[in-house]
Amino acid sequence: MDRAVSTTVSYVLSVAIAAMLVSGLLMAGSNFVTDRREQVARTELRVIGQQVATALERVDRLVVAGDGVDTARVNVTFPQHVTGSTYTIKIAESPQRVLVNMTDPDVAVEVHVDTSTGLTESSAGGGTVTIWYNGADLEVRNA
Amino acid sequence: MANLTRDRGQIILLAAFALALIFVSLALVVNSAIFSESLASQGGTTGATTALQVRHEAEVNVGEVIESANLHNWSSDSTLETAVKKGIENVSTQMARQQAATGALVSIAYNSDTDGVRIAQNSTSSSTFESADGAADYPVAQGVSPASGTGTRAFRINTTLGSLGSTNDTDFKVEVRDSTATGNTDTWRMNVWRPTGGEVRILVIKKSGGTVTSERCQYAVTDPVRIDVTGGTLDGKPCDALRTAPGGEDLSFASGAGSSYDIRFRNSSNIEGNFSMVVDDSATVPGTHVNSGPGGADSQPYETTALYSVEVTFRYDTADLNYETDIRVAPGEPDG
Numbered sequence: 001m002d003r004a005v006s007t008t009v010s011y012v013l014s015v016a017i018a019a020m021l022v023s024g025l026l027m028a029g030s031n032f033v034t035d036r037r038e039q040v041a042r043t044e045l046r047v048i049g050q051q052v053a054t055a056l057e058r059v060d061r062l063v064v065a066g067d068g069v070d071t072a073r074v075n076v077t078f079p080q081h082v083t084g085s086t087y088t089i090k091i092a093e094s095p096q097r098v099l100v101n102m103t104d105p106d107v108a109v110e111v112h113v114d115t116s117t118g119l120t121e122s123s124a125g126g127g128t129v130t131i132w133y134n135g136a137d138l139e140v141r142n143a
Numbered sequence: 144m145a146n147l148t149r150d151r152g153q154i155i156l157l158a159a160f161a162l163a164l165i166f167v168s169l170a171l172v173v174n175s176a177i178f179s180e181s182l183a184s185q186g187g188t189t190g191a192t193t194a195l196q197v198r199h200e201a202e203v204n205v206g207e208v209i210e211s212a213n214l215h216n217w218s219s220d221s222t223l224e225t226a227v228k229k230g231i232e233n234v235s236t237q238m239a240r241q242q243a244a245t246g247a248l249v250s251i252a253y254n255s256d257t258d259g260v261r262i263a264q265n266s267t268s269s270s271t272f273e274s275a276d277g278a279a280d281y282p283v284a285q286g287v288s289p290a291s292g293t294g295t296r297a298f299r300i301n302t303t304l305g306s307l308g309s310t311n312d313t314d315f316k317v318e319v320r321d322s323t324a325t326g327n328t329d330t331w332r333m334n335v336w337r338p339t340g341g342e343v344r345i346l347v348i349k350k351s352g353g354t355v356t357s358e359r360c361q362y363a364v365t366d367p368v369r370i371d372v373t374g375g376t377l378d379g380k381p382c383d384a385l386r387t388a389p390g391g392e393d394l395s396f397a398s399g400a401g402s403s404y405d406i407r408f409r410n411s412s413n414i415e416g417n418f419s420m421v422v423d424d425s426a427t428v429p430g431t432h433v434n435s436g437p438g439g440a441d442s443q444p445y446e447t448t449a450l451y452s453v454e455v456t457f458r459y460d461t462a463d464l465n466y467e468t469d470i471r472v473a474p475g476e477p478d479g
Contacts, residue, residue, distance in 0.1 A: 015154060018155065025162065037172045065198065066468030066469065
């Protein structure tokens with residue numbers, strides 16, 4: 001026969017141990033998911049950044065080839081959300097690069113570009129993005 | 144014993160549900176990663192390459208319109224302009240129809256033109272390049288001072304091996320000299336002769352700002368000998384003497400001769416055949432040496448009104464790309 005043993009206490013103890021083990025497992029699981037989400041967001045933003053860079057170089061070729069270019073414009077479509085959040089695409093003048101960042105998770109990606117035409121500081125959100133030549137430089141905006 | 148049968152494992156069940164939810168959200172996140180990877184492998188459209196290819200086609204087609212108008216409609220400046228405008232409209236309609244099949248809109252519109260003068264000799268029999276009054280050394284065009292471009296284009300010579308001189312004293316020379324300079328300071332000169340039986344040699348000497356650069360090219364050719372002076376080829380093969388020197392210096396026609404130059408032929412009795420060139424309107428063509436209009440004898444050079452260059456506006460539109468630009472078309476101008 002068990003002495004000085006209360007069923008309630010042993011019950012509570014086993015539940016508490018089980019709960020601690022389980023919550024440990026859940027925390028590890030959700031950390032894992034957050035990590036993966038950040039990695040995925042980074043990869044996607046990098047892809048978007050490189051596509052914007054390609055489009056910039058494409059418009060640059062069109063501008064350089066003409067004798068007096070009036071219009072040179074390219075539209076590219078990107079997904080509106082990346083892992084459930086919105087993001088911003090920015091182009092920076094010097095050094096020439098494309099910056100894509102989002103706040104949740106906090107990820108920022110930078111892609112270098114090399115164009116003969118200058119770039120103007122401008123930004124656009126996700127969705128359909130237009131890269132165009134404004135007479136002097138290349139600019140980005142939402143279509 | 145406590146009764147633990149029915150409620151056993153509640154926490155484990157809850158934990159299992161929570162983990163399942165977490166893994167489902169992980170699956171959603173990974174799914175968007177797969178989408179972005181497929182986006183990356185698409186590689187973007189080749190829109191810009193096609194736009195530039197079509198632009199080049201448009202430039203070539205408009206160039207042919209200009210050449211055709213210069214050959215057939217040279218009676219006056221206004222006839223030339225009308226002919227070129229109609230020709231460009233035709234080119235625009237045809238290219239638009241062609242490109243519409245690939246889902247693109249193309250249009251080419253005439254903007255303006257620059258007048259010029261075509262100097263040529265059309266003999267089919269063997270006649271030398273001597274002037275209308277029989278001189279072997281004479282100026283062909285004086286004071287060529289274009290506002291843009293090089294001032295001379297499409298300078299082509301067709302000759303025969305037998306008619307060329309065989310030493311470099313009797314060779315045919317085309318001399319381009321700065322109109323405002325005295326002496327031999329800023330000049331570009333091309334010598335053409337036949338050093339041995341079946342070969343033609345071209346020697347180009349350029350004197351500019353005190354530096355002398357020269358280059359030669361030589362090929363074995365058979366009749367007819369075709370020289371494209373502004374295009375830089377001899378018998379269809381590239382001739383470095385008319386393009387760039389080994390040190391990288393530009394040797395194209397009239398380079399180094401300044402912004403206003405004269406063109407002279409020397410020893411023109413040592414070459415037979417025909418030639419053609421188009422110079423900018425700013426040039427003066429001496430009427431004693433070059434007939435006005437092709438009415439005179441076949442063996443004499445003549446000049447007619449011509450178009451030197453044309454500016455057009457080229458538009459190319461697809462669903463994702465808009466491109467509009469001005470193009471200056473001057474077929475046969477040296478690329479230098």
